[in-house]
Amino acid sequence: MDTVLQTRNLGKRFGRRWAVSGLDLLVRRGDVFGFLGPNGAGKSTTIRMLLSLIRPTTGAVELFGKPLPGNRSEILRRVGGLVEGADFYLYLSARRNLEIVAGLSGGVPRGEIDRVLDLAGLAGRSEDRVKTYSHGMKQRLGIAQALLGAPEFIVLDEPTTGLDPQGIKEVRDLIGRLSREEGMTVFLSSHLLHEIEQTASSMAIINRGTLVMQGRVSDILNQAEVGVRIEAEQPERAAEVVAALPYARAVMRENSVVSATLPRERLAEVNRLLVGLEIGVRAFVPKRSLEDYFLEITEGASDVAPRSRQRWRKES
């Protein structure tokens, strides 16, 4: 499969703070690529670098095998983007807004504006000023402008933010359609794991500006370490035994419940070990959800000092 996007050692420093560092991403043609991270993890900074809004401090962005910013115009002709919410010229109609955007792309075929307005379900309101639009409509218009000119690759930064459940479902369906029917490669950022789980085929997790992991969603779901809840008759002893295992992390005991993070393939082994030591195991429950895993690897995000956390928020 050919590569649509590749970044190498991508980094951006604002003052003394690295918003993103050493980021290596790989997006293949046809992927719906989920870019997951908590608020302030550096998702938007990364996306802004992919779309040439900001200049990387280190590393390089390559799209369609060509380096940015050198081939900026040629590359961006094949890319559509929606960065951090859809802002438009509020005093102009949706159609005029799209005409201006189309002009920046060197013009689009006749009927293209109607096509994307229709896709976004805004055909009936196209002559109204964007000022009169609801948040959801603006968001849909944002996606519509990203689709203008039938790009091969679209980058959507938190496209479902602020939408109601119906709107979220519509956006997800649209992303699915674009991927399946139009063969578009989609780069989708989110701070919600279940959103990525439901829409993406591969994913990367970013935290504090660095890549935590990257791969196919199904692989990550299966390979990940698992949080396990163990109810034992001798909880102190059980906790000691588990804590002594080199691969066990985050071992804690609360009354008769021991919790630990273990590699998936070691679960049976740990269970056998406890039983073999004649520790009565009443329950051995793996928490399968990637959500816990995501929360766990990103929980450090709340450890940062209040001042820098504020700056993270602002940036995200």
Added chain:
Amino acid sequence: MPTLFRGEVVKTYFRWRSYIAFIAIAVVVPLVLIAMKLNTEAMARNVTRGLSQDFLFVGNILNGYFVTYLLMNALWIHVPFLLTLGAGDQLAGEATAGTFRILLTRPASRSRILAAKYLTTLLYTFTVVAFLVILSVGLGLLLFGGGVLLVPAKVLTIIPAGEAPWRMLLACLLATWGMWTVASLAFFFSSLVDNALGPILGTMAVIIVFYVIAGIPVDLFRAVRPYLFTTYLDIWQKALESPIPWGEALTSGAVLGATSVGLYALTWYVFVRKDILS
């Protein structure tokens, strides 16, 4: 390029903020002219005071051309302010609205977008100045009629009635040329910040400070005068001298033009490198 320019023109002229300048002029000009009309006698006496001993004035001195001259002379600090409302918003306004994100993620290069925006700024400046001159001359001719244009500047210049229209046109074009430098300054400041207020205040501060420096009769400041672009903003008055001092007009025009080009180059340098965080 034409499509980019058209887009910028649509953005500028569909926004009501752009019409503040026109509205202000449309209010001030008739007010002043009507006030003059109500006091024609006193006005005429005022203008010719000190001269009436040496000259015998015959005919319509206080005419459409003359009141335009008076207005342009009086509004020379106010028009830049009105212009900065539009010019200062060109780049900073996009930052405030967050629309840089849809503007600069498109194939069109930042250099071309900047050029389209600058051309739009120049067009806007021209329309504001032209509106002032056309409204003033038109309404002036209607209220006071035409006649010989009397310019009581350093020397008293008398321009024949037949020559007055094209002299006014030339004055309008030269005034635009000068205001383009003011607009370029606001445009430059607009590239530095993410809100439109900064460029407006910055431009006005520079102009006022330059005027103050130029106005202080100290040798040091006098020596600085030739290097301040504000010194040359009276370029339009050259069109109303007889004969027209083409040499001086050319010098002033060259300094103003060079300042505009320099400011544009600076804006370009800032803008193509700017990280868009808005």
